[in-house]
Amino acid sequence: MSAVSAGAPAPAAAAVMVAPLPRVLLTQVRSELLMRWRLPTFSATNLLLPVVLFSFFGLPFAGRTTSRGLDLGVVLLTSFSAYAVGQVMVYGFGIGVAIERGQRIDVLMRATPLPPGVYLAAKVIVAMLFALLAVLVLFTYAGVVGGIRVPPATWVSVTARLLAGSVPLIGLGFAIGYVAGPNAAPAVVNLVYLPLAFASGLFMPPEQLPAFVQRVAPYLPTYHYAQLAWSAVGAGREPVATSLAWLAGYAALLLWAAVRAYRREAERKFG
Amino acid sequence: MSTPLVELEGVRKRYGAVEALRGVDLRIGRGEVVAMLGPNGAGKTTSISVMLGLRRPTSGRARLFGLDPGDRRARSRTGVMLQESGVPGTLTVRELIDLFRAYYPRPLPAGRAIALAGLEDKAGARVAQLSGGQRQRLYFALAICGDPEVLFLDEPTVGMDVEARQAFLVSMRELAAAERTIVLTTHYLEEADALARRIVVVDHGVVIADAPPADIKARMPSKRMRFRLSGAGAAALEGLPVTAVERTGDRVRLLSAEPETVLRELFRRGVALSDLEVAGADLEDAFLALTARASEPS
Numbered sequence: 376m377s378a379v380s381a382g383a384p385a386p387a388a389a390a391v392m393v394a395p396l397p398r399v400l401l402t403q404v405r406s407e408l409l410m411r412w413r414l415p416t417f418s419a420t421n422l423l424l425p426v427v428l429f430s431f432f433g434l435p436f437a438g439r440t441t442s443r444g445l446d447l448g449v450v451l452l453t454s455f456s457a458y459a460v461g462q463v464m465v466y467g468f469g470i471g472v473a474i475e476r477g478q479r480i481d482v483l484m485r486a487t488p489l490p491p492g493v494y495l496a497a498k499v500i501v502a503m504l505f506a507l508l509a510v511l512v513l514f515t516y517a518g519v520v521g522g523i524r525v526p527p528a529t530w531v532s533v534t535a536r537l538l539a540g541s542v543p544l545i546g547l548g549f550a551i552g553y554v555a556g557p558n559a560a561p562a563v564v565n566l567v568y569l570p571l572a573f574a575s576g577l578f579m580p581p582e583q584l585p586a587f588v589q590r591v592a593p594y595l596p597t598y599h600y601a602q603l604a605w606s607a608v609g610a611g612r613e614p615v616a617t618s619l620a621w622l623a624g625y626a627a628l629l630l631w632a633a634v635r636a637y638r639r640e641a642e643r644k645f646g
Numbered sequence: 647m648s649t650p651l652v653e654l655e656g657v658r659k660r661y662g663a664v665e666a667l668r669g670v671d672l673r674i675g676r677g678e679v680v681a682m683l684g685p686n687g688a689g690k691t692t693s694i695s696v697m698l699g700l701r702r703p704t705s706g707r708a709r710l711f712g713l714d715p716g717d718r719r720a721r722s723r724t725g726v727m728l729q730e731s732g733v734p735g736t737l738t739v740r741e742l743i744d745l746f747r748a749y750y751p752r753p754l755p756a757g758r759a760i761a762l763a764g765l766e767d768k769a770g771a772r773v774a775q776l777s778g779g780q781r782q783r784l785y786f787a788l789a790i791c792g793d794p795e796v797l798f799l800d801e802p803t804v805g806m807d808v809e810a811r812q813a814f815l816v817s818m819r820e821l822a823a824a825e826r827t828i829v830l831t832t833h834y835l836e837e838a839d840a841l842a843r844r845i846v847v848v849d850h851g852v853v854i855a856d857a858p859p860a861d862i863k864a865r866m867p868s869k870r871m872r873f874r875l876s877g878a879g880a881a882a883l884e885g886l887p888v889t890a891v892e893r894t895g896d897r898v899r900l901l902s903a904e905p906e907t908v909l910r911e912l913f914r915r916g917v918a919l920s921d922l923e924v925a926g927a928d929l930e931d932a933f934l935a936l937t938a939r940a941s942e943p944s
Contacts, residue, residue, distance in 0.1 A: 392719055393719055394748060483788075
C-alpha cells in the first residue's frame with residue numbers, strides 16, 4: 376500500500392475503500408449459480424424431479440375436466456409448479472446451508488469484507504432464478520409432452536405468486552439448515568417437505584386424501600401456498616387475501632425460527 | 647511505534663469453563679512481521695480470531711486499523727488464512743480467486759495471486775480435486791488476492807510439503823519487502839525465526855515473551871539433559887548455567903544452552919551421575935524455560 380494511505384483516512388477516502396456492493400453482489404450471484412448448477416443434488420433434483428413426478432401424477436389427467444369445469448391438467452401443472460418452487464427453497468437452503476456449515480465455509484466467508492446481507496441476498500436471488508427455471512422446464516414439458524397449453528399471462532401469474540409466496544419456505548429452509556447437520560439435513564428436508572406437500576394436495580386432489588389429513592391441511596403453510604397458485608387458474612378454495620395472510624403469518628414465524636437458529640449457531644461459533 | 651494497525655488491549659476470552667486468553671496486550675504497527683509462537687491450546691488461534699473480529703473478547707478491546715475488527719472498511723484492508731475453514735469445492739481455483747477479489751476495492755490481478763501461491767498448473771482445476779498442500783496454497787492465494795495491508799495467517803505451513811514451504815517463504819519475504827504487515831501463528835521456533843522479525847510467545851493464554859527472534863533464541867535452552875544422581879545433596883546442582891532444573895527423587899532434568907559446561911562443572915564437583923542422556927530441547931522444554939514453571943515445586 377502506498378505511503379499516502381497511511382494514517383487515518385478522511386471520511387471521503389474511507390468511503391471508496393470498500394468494493395462497490397453491486398459488483399460484489401453480481402459476482403456472488405454468478406458464483407452461487409455455478410456452484411448450484413454443478414451440484415446434481417440441487418440442479419438435477421430441482422429441475423428434473425418435478426417433471427418426473429408430474430409424469431406420474433399429472434400427465435394421465437391431461438384433458439380431463441374437474442367438477443368445477445376446469446382443465447384438470449392445468450390445475451395439476453399448477454400444483455406441481457408449487458411443489459417445484461417449494462422444493463428449490465426448502466432443499467436449497469436446508470441442505471445448502473447445512474453443507475456450508477459442515478465444511479466451515481461460513482467461517483472463512485465471515486472473515487472477508489463480504490457483507491452478510493449480500494451473501495444472503497445472492498442466495499435468495501439464485502434460488503429465485505432456479506425456481507423460475509424449474510417452473511419454465513415443467514410448463515414446457517407439460518406443453519410439449521402432455522399438450523397442456525397455458526396462456527403466457529397465466530404462466531406469469533402463477534410464477535409470480537409462487538415466487539412471492541415462497542418467503543415462509545425460505546424461512547423453513549434456513550431454519551433446517553442452521554439446526555440440522557450436513558448428513559441429517561437431506562433426511563430432515565424430505566421428512567418435513569414431502570408430508571407437507573402431500574397433505575396440502577400438491578400431488579393429488581385434497582378431496583382424495585384421508586379425512587384427518589383434510590382436517591389438518593388448512594393449517595399448513597403449503598396448503599395456502601397451493602391455494603395462492605390455484606386461484607390464478609380459478610381453482611382456489613379461499614380468497615387470495617386469506618392465502619396471503621396465512622403465508623405472511625408463517626413467513627414471520629419461520630423467519631423468526633431461522634434467525635433464532637442462526638443466532639444460536641453464531642454465538643457458538645463466533646461468540 | 648507508529649499508529650498500531652492491530653491492537654489488543656487487556657483481552658480475555660472465556661469459552662465456558664476454559665479461559666483461552668487471560669489478559670493479552672499487543673500492538674502491531676505497519677510493516678511488522680510478527681510470529682505468534684506457542685504450543686497447541688496456548689491461545690494463538692483465539693488471539694487471531696479476536697484480532698479479526700471472528701471472536702468477541704469476554705473483556706478488553708480489539709481494534710483493527712483503529713476500527714472495530716468486524717468493520718467492513720477494516721476487513722477490506724485485511725487478508726486471512728484460517729485453520730479449519732472451507733471453500734466451495736465445485737468452483738475452480740481461478741473462479742474462487744475471482745470471487746474473493748471482488749470483495750476488495752483494489753485487488754491484485756488474478757494471475758499475480760495465482761503465481762504468488764504457485765498455483766499456475768491448477769488454476770482451472772476444481773477446488774475439490776486439490777491435494778491438502780495445494781488447498782493450503784489456495785488459502786494463501788485467497789488471503790493475498792485483495793492486496794491487503796495486513797495479512798493474518800493461522801498455521802500457514804501446516805500440510806505444505808518442503809517445496810511449498812520454500813515457495814511460501816519466498817512469497818512472505820516479497821510481501822514483507824513491500825511493507826505488508828503480517829501476523830502468523832506457528833508452533834515451530836525455526837519457522838518463526840525464518841519468517842518473522844518479532845516473535846510473540848504465547849502460553850496458557852498470556853504473552854510470556856515478545857522480542858526479536860535473536861533475543862528469543864538466546865533465552866531458549868538448546869539441550870535437555872537427564873541423569874540420575876547417587877547420593878548428592880541439593881547443593882550439587884546450584885550455580886549451574888541452566889534455564890530450568892527439575893528433580894524427582896534421584897532423577898534430574900536440566901535445560902541448558904551449554905550442556906558441556908554443565909557436565910564439566912558437575913564432574914569438577916565430583917558429583918556421581920548415571921544414565922546420562924542429552925537431547926535437543928523441544929518447544930515444550932523451551933516454554934518450561936521461558937515460563938520458569940519447571941523451577942517451581944510441582
